[in-house]
Amino acid sequence: MIHSLFLLLIFPGFIFLSIFGTYAEFVDRKLYARLQNRMGPPWFQPLADFIKLLAKEDVVPECAVPGIFRIMPIFALAATTTAFCYVPVWSTHSLYPFSGDVIVVLYLLTIPTITFFLGGWYSTSLFARIGSVRGITQLFAYEVPLFMSILAAALLANTWSLTDITLFYSRHPSYTFFNIIGFAVSILALIGKLEKTPFDIPEAETEIVAGSFTEYSGRLFAFFRLTIDIEMVVGAALLSAVFLPFGLTLGPIVGFILFIIKVLFIVGLLALIRTIVARLRIDQMINFCWKFMAPLALLQIIINLILKGVL
């Protein structure tokens, strides 16, 4: 019981995730700044932002539905943290593996977007509503390619459990290279999920202020920010478990260090992409997802089906 609580709440659960999440945000911001020829923030900046926001007043708009408005940040945080229980960290084993957990993880990672939508919609601000609708529209575009590319990898491993997928690929590391298209597609889909440039359409600052988060302030906003940080780590961990399953059999310490490096590598990739492109328009984004990402993900499935017959 106490052991489980420790795992869930402290390590590698909530506390570890929060700290690593804010650190990942720092790496993202620092890299982004250095690539733009700026100094960037000090290492404790995201943590300081979080603490400062906690101390600020919570303002709930008069017209908002207070219950939904208040519960959504907590809901989002819970969903992302739960998803981490099924993602392998330092070995090929996740905390509580079961058959079919890859589907659960993907759905749990969809929940934050839904909560952004509900939170934004029920805050009744015009900007928040436009942002929410954009977020949902975008969800339909990137979610399918993400599911397909991750399930393609599962297809080759012949299992629906993340733990077994990781086990399979660490036994056959060379098979990972067959999934390179899927990796590229899921990196792009992850950008959409995290609402970062070029897919930061739902919170495009110069158009709709802050999108869904326009009316959020204080503690509630702090939890939303933390959710996005944790989502970044969990998303990157999921991708590294499926597509970069190297060195997981070398023991917990090496495995853990490798896990940190892999996650930061993916975070760095995201920072690099957002440095070199401009924000797309919603119609361009959806066109891109359905014209390029979805067919590529399908191609990955076909490749893996053929490989399954050959290998």
Next chain:
Amino acid sequence: MRKPDIFKVPIGPQHPALKEPESFSVSLSGEKILGVDIRIGYNHRGIEKACEERTYVQDVYLIERICGICSHTHATCFVQAVEEIAGLEVPKRGLYLRTLIAELERIHSHLLWLGVAGHEIGFDTLLMYTWRDREIVMDVLADLTGGRVNYGMNTIGGVRHNITPEQAQKVLTAMDKLEEQTKYYIELALGEATLAARLSGVGVLSHEDCVKLGAVGPTARASNVDRDTRRDDPYAAYGDVSFSVITDDHNDVFGRTVVRVKELMESYSIIRQLLKNLPEGPIAVKAPRKIPIGEAVSRYEAPRGEDVHYVKANGTEKPERVKVRAPTLANVQAVKKMLENRYLADLPIIIAAIDPCFSCTDRMINIREVASKNSRIMEWETLRQKGIEHYRKQGIDFSKVKITQSF
């Protein structure tokens, strides 16, 4: 069938896309813009009226503060009008230095615009890069005049600061550095795929519409209107330098970007020519304190387009009337046309593409009563009374203050 829901989104007076308070009330159906109601006038500062209360020399400094970017523009435009009324012949070296600062200002303004445009479409890297390079030209301006934004370079009859050969050398070195960077931006503007996707076909203003709506500056030149005051009606030293007027037939925001980055290259060439042929001699002539009766209109190609000043002198040391027509006023009408049938996501960049400067534009306050929709204009005296009443309620009595004739 149900009619599609139309909702109004207030872009401004306070909004992250706008650098100054201005109201664009947008009617939206989904993401599509159905109509836009533009209201200007949030930045009215009464500068024209204030000019009538000050002497000509004081006005030069006041007029310079109309705009935070094209400060030299307004000051030069004003002194040109006054010099014309007084019949002053400005020495050649003075004119050359005036032109030098004008072109440096154009470089700083266009680099600033490029950065703002990048930010509006979520491309912050471009913003950071261009503003870093803008520092080079800001440093040069500070070195030449002592100010980064308000230069205090002009005076009636010439300029106030001379330039040493060492300073000239510094300017040339800076130009080389900037030219290299600008070549990179041209390559970037023409080549980067997401940038082209966000700029091409956005905010189209056809050649005919552009002429009809009287747009000026890079906005007009991007719609293939071959119009540039520097060439058509040469002032200062522009008659002595050779440069080409950049036009483009894209008619959209992409064209406006191309025109501006290519104009940067022209500016570097103009500055090199000016410094090479800089004549010796005095930089200013002495101007009389009282300007003889007369009136003049002065035109000037600001970075944003044609700026027009009208000055009427009544033989005293203060002008009878000063009227400013800033380029944004000519361009803001075109925004409505550009926004037709576009998406909300294009709105920030379309507004930014005319390089708006609203504080330059706002000249008059027009009070509209919401109920009757009648408008009325307040007289100077009633406005003063209103001000006294307002402060009396707060316990401050201004009614004893006499408006003296000289400051």
